[in-house]
Amino acid sequence: MIWTVVLAGSLGCYLLKYAGLAASPAILERPAVRRAVELVPAAMLAALVVVQAFTDRQALVLDARAAGLAAAVVALLLRAPFLVVLLVAGGVAALVHALA
Amino acid sequence: MSESAEGWRRRTTRDSLGVGLAVGLYGAAFGAAATASGLSVLQTCTLSLLMFTGASQFALVGVLGAGGAPVAAVASAMMLGARNTLYGLRLASPLGLRGLRRAVAAQAVIDETTAMALAAPNTAALRLAFTVTGSSLFVGWNLSTLAGALGSGLLGESAQVALDAVVPAAFLALVWPRLRHSSTDRAVAAGGALVALALTPVVPPGVQVILAAAAVGLGFGRWRR
Numbered sequence: 001m002i003w004t005v006v007l008a009g010s011l012g013c014y015l016l017k018y019a020g021l022a023a024s025p026a027i028l029e030r031p032a033v034r035r036a037v038e039l040v041p042a043a044m045l046a047a048l049v050v051v052q053a054f055t056d057r058q059a060l061v062l063d064a065r066a067a068g069l070a071a072a073v074v075a076l077l078l079r080a081p082f083l084v085v086l087l088v089a090g091g092v093a094a095l096v097h098a099l100a
Numbered sequence: 101m102s103e104s105a106e107g108w109r110r111r112t113t114r115d116s117l118g119v120g121l122a123v124g125l126y127g128a129a130f131g132a133a134a135t136a137s138g139l140s141v142l143q144t145c146t147l148s149l150l151m152f153t154g155a156s157q158f159a160l161v162g163v164l165g166a167g168g169a170p171v172a173a174v175a176s177a178m179m180l181g182a183r184n185t186l187y188g189l190r191l192a193s194p195l196g197l198r199g200l201r202r203a204v205a206a207q208a209v210i211d212e213t214t215a216m217a218l219a220a221p222n223t224a225a226l227r228l229a230f231t232v233t234g235s236s237l238f239v240g241w242n243l244s245t246l247a248g249a250l251g252s253g254l255l256g257e258s259a260q261v262a263l264d265a266v267v268p269a270a271f272l273a274l275v276w277p278r279l280r281h282s283s284t285d286r287a288v289a290a291g292g293a294l295v296a297l298a299l300t301p302v303v304p305p306g307v308q309v310i311l312a313a314a315a316v317g318l319g320f321g322r323w324r325r
Contacts, residue, residue, distance in 0.1 A: 001170060002138065002139055002140075002143055002164065003143065004170060005160065005164065005170045005173050005174055006139075006143050006146055006147050006150075006151075006160075007146075007150070008174050009147075009151060009156070009160050009173065009174045009177040009178065010146070010147065010150035010151040011150075012174060012177065012178040012181065013151050013152075013153055013156050013177055013178060013181035013184070014150070014151075014206065014207060016178065016181045016182055016184055016185045017153075017181070017184045017185070017187075017188055017206045017207065017209040017210075018188070018202075018203065018206040019185050019188065020184060020185035020186060020187060020188015020189045020190075020191075020192065020206075020209060021188040021191065021192045021195070021197065021202050021205065021206050021209060022188075022192070022202065022206075023185075023188075023189060023192075025189050025190075025192060025193060027189065028186070028189050028190075034186075035320075036317065036318055037182060037183060037185065037186040038183075038186065038285075039284070039285070039288050039316075039317040039318075039320055040179060040182065040183075040313050040314070040317030040318065041180060041182070041183040041275075041278075041313075041317075042275060042278050042279075042285045042288045042289045042292065042317065043288045043289060043291065043292030043312055043313045043315075043316040043317040043320075044159075044176075044179055044180055044292060044309060044310075044312070044313035044317065045155065045180070045271050045272075045274055045275035045278075045289070045292075046275055046288075046289035046290070046292040046293040046296075047292040047293055047295070047296035047308070047309045047312040047313060048155070048158075048159060048162070048180075048268070048271045048296075048309055049268045049271045049272045049275065049293065050268075050293040050296055050297050051162070051296050051297075051300065051308065051309055052158075052162060052267045052268035052271060053265075053268035054297065055297070055300045057166050057167060057305055058300060058301050058302075058304075058305065059300075059301070060297065060300060060301065064261050064264075064265060065261075065264050065265045065268060067265075068262075068264075068265025068266075068268070068269060069265065069268050069269060069272065071269075072265075072268075072269035072272050072273065073272070076272065076273060076276050081122065082122055082123075082126070082270075082273050083122045083124075083125055083126075085269055085270075085272075085273045086125055086126060086129070086266045086269055086270055086273070087125070088269075089265045089266055089268075089269030090262030090263065090265050090266045090269070091262065092265070093261050093262055093264065093265030094258040094259070094261050094262040094265075097257075097258060097261040098258060
């Protein structure tokens with residue numbers, strides 16, 4: 001079952017990449033296509049942020065991950081590089097967990 | 101002239117290699133998160149080799165780890181992977197590849213390679229940035245995935261907590277540039293986050309993310325037309 005998910009998801013993601021390189025760039029000139037491709041990831045990434053930070057299966061929870069996320073926001077506002085953002089988030093979450 | 105050309109070659113190569121190295125921690129976090137979600141080390145490493153697009157991989161193992169349906173896991177990965185199609189459309193003409201070379205290059209059409217390529221000052225630099233970033237990312241991502249997958253069993257409780265916090269922070273860092281530059285993206289992101297939280301208690305794990313993205317992303321696109 002997991003293998004099916006791994007292989008089907010990988011094939012699907014590869015075909016999406018290949019489609020972009022192989023398709024006519026004229027598709028991008030269709031406003032509906034362009035907006036959908038640009039806006040769906042923004043909505044989805046934001047949804048993933050809160051789901052990964054504030055939920056546990058079907059429950060809404062507030063734990064050390066929230067502190068880590070807040071620290072990540074501060075790091076991003078200070079224009080820290082990607083790696084530093086992750087280190088700060090992880091470090092603060094571990095610290096809050098240890099203190100709590 | 102040749103000196104400045106040498107200059108940008110060196111700069112492009114250095115920056116591109118740097119991006120490949122910086123992704124290491126993210127890859128290790130993925131390896132550990134995937135095995136914690138119930139994937140074997142081989143399945144985890146296969147994902148990094150064949151899927152090779154971080155956000156989709158995290159989304160897929162996140163849905164599986166939360167007990168979500170296989171279809172929801174694949175759909176989440178593909179919805180996030182759809183932005184690579186947009187990148188490909190932008191890169192197709194400057195890369196100018198055909199046949200087998202295009203088929204191989206397609207695997208490297210992701211956030212980081214696109215960002216580095218589109219920041220290059222000319223077409224030759226764009227191709228160099230794409231190639232070097234893609235190669236170093238592929239090596240770094242897969243090695244760090246393996247390290248994370250093998251090392252996750254050795255992690256203590258604090259390290260597990262830290263890792264749990266790294267995942268949402270990584271998604272936030274991915275969406276952050278969009279939030280900084282576009283008020284439309286900010287509205288869409290806020291909507292997506294709220295809808296996902298509201299749906300979490302009432303739909304199976306993973307489905308809330310898909311519904312939030314579809315409703316808000318597509319809905320907002322139509323409304324703005």
